[in-house]
Amino acid sequence: xxxxxxxxxxxxxxxxxxxxxLLPFPLDLLVGMGIGLLIGYRLGKQPxxxxxxxxxxxxxxxxxxxxxxVLGLFGYLYLLDLDxxxxxxxxxxxxxxxxxxxxxxMLGSATGQLDEMQRRIQTEGIAIAFAGTAIVVGxxxxxxxxxxxxxxxxxxxxxxxxxxxxxxLWTMWRYK
Amino acid sequence: xxxxxxxxxxxxxWSQAKLAELLDVSRQTVNxxxxxxxxxxxxxxxxxAALFQMKIEEIFDPENDLN
Numbered sequence: 001x002x003x004x005x006x007x008x009x010x011x012x013x014x015x016x017x018x019x020x021x022l023l024p025f026p027l028d029l030l031v032g033m034g035i036g037l038l039i040g041y042r043l044g045k046q047p048x049x050x051x052x053x054x055x056x057x058x059x060x061x062x063x064x065x066x067x068x069x070v071l072g073l074f075g076y077l078y079l080l081d082l083d084x085x086x087x088x089x090x091x092x093x094x095x096x097x098x099x100x101x102x103x104x105x106m107l108g109s110a111t112g113q114l115d116e117m118q119r120r121i122q123t124e125g126i127a128i129a130f131a132g133t134a135i136v137v138g139x140x141x142x143x144x145x146x147x148x149x150x151x152x153x154x155x156x157x158x159x160x161x162x163x164x165x166x167x168x169l170w171t172m173w174r175y176k
Numbered sequence: 177x178x179x180x181x182x183x184x185x186x187x188x189x190w191s192q193a194k195l196a197e198l199l200d201v202s203r204q205t206v207n208x209x210x211x212x213x214x215x216x217x218x219x220x221x222x223x224x225a226a227l228f229q230m231k232i233e234e235i236f237d238p239e240n241d242l243n
Contacts, residue, residue, distance in 0.1 A: 115201040117214050175208040 008040020009033075010067035013074050058110040065103040072099035121171045128167025133160045178237040182210045184228050199223055 016032030023031060076096035080089060111122045136159050144150050185195050192210070196203040199220070208214035216224065225232045 115205050116217050116220060117205040117208055118202060120214075172204075175204070175213050 008037035008043075010036070010070040011039055012036025013071060017074065055113060058106075058113055062103075062106050062110055065099070065106040069099040069103045072096055117175060121168060121175065124171040125164050125168030128170065129160050129164035132163035132167070177215050178212060178239055179209065180235050180237075181206075181224065184230075184235065185210075198227055 012033035012035070014032075015036050016029050019028040019032050022028070073096065076092055079092040084092065111119060114122065133156060137156070140151060181195075185192070190198075192203045192206045196206045199206070201220070205214065209216055221232050221236060225235055228235065
């Protein structure tokens, strides 16, 4: 329930941001938060999918950390829009990484509680993500030398997460 | 590596979930061991042997791994 609420608030902020140009304030906030909380409530009531085999308490902590991470990112973007000095902006950038560290710590701690085969699946998934991300970085570097502008580096985070998921699914399929 | 886990489990009329619970691992892990897709660690192999009150080599057969 708590994790559903956390995810709901995070989703609500994302949806609110997406609806900002379409609906007037405070309708965008109400609709965004309403849909987000509804989805979060439904997610919180369902048992975790088979792909996520962490114990429920651990899964709850991960989801809350994930919601904090999303909220932290939006808070950071909000701060950047304010009239801050350069030092304050740099400090905000560094503070925004704290929820990401907490999220990684939660994931690491959760992995430690898995059984030996699941730990192997996670480790191989991370190894595949590492190798895949290295290839993507290499491609971007080569394209950069050919004159193509470098992409937004935050895209790497998305690519790494996607590769982790693919690596995990691939390894799970091997042991199925 | 071949093993007798499925036979031993069937003899006791245990489900994979029941065996997983007794070994404190996931059902997915029990299934992977039974189908020979995953070889358990030494501590888990000892745990399995202790549960069935047998020796490790009576449950797990290295086949030709040593040749």
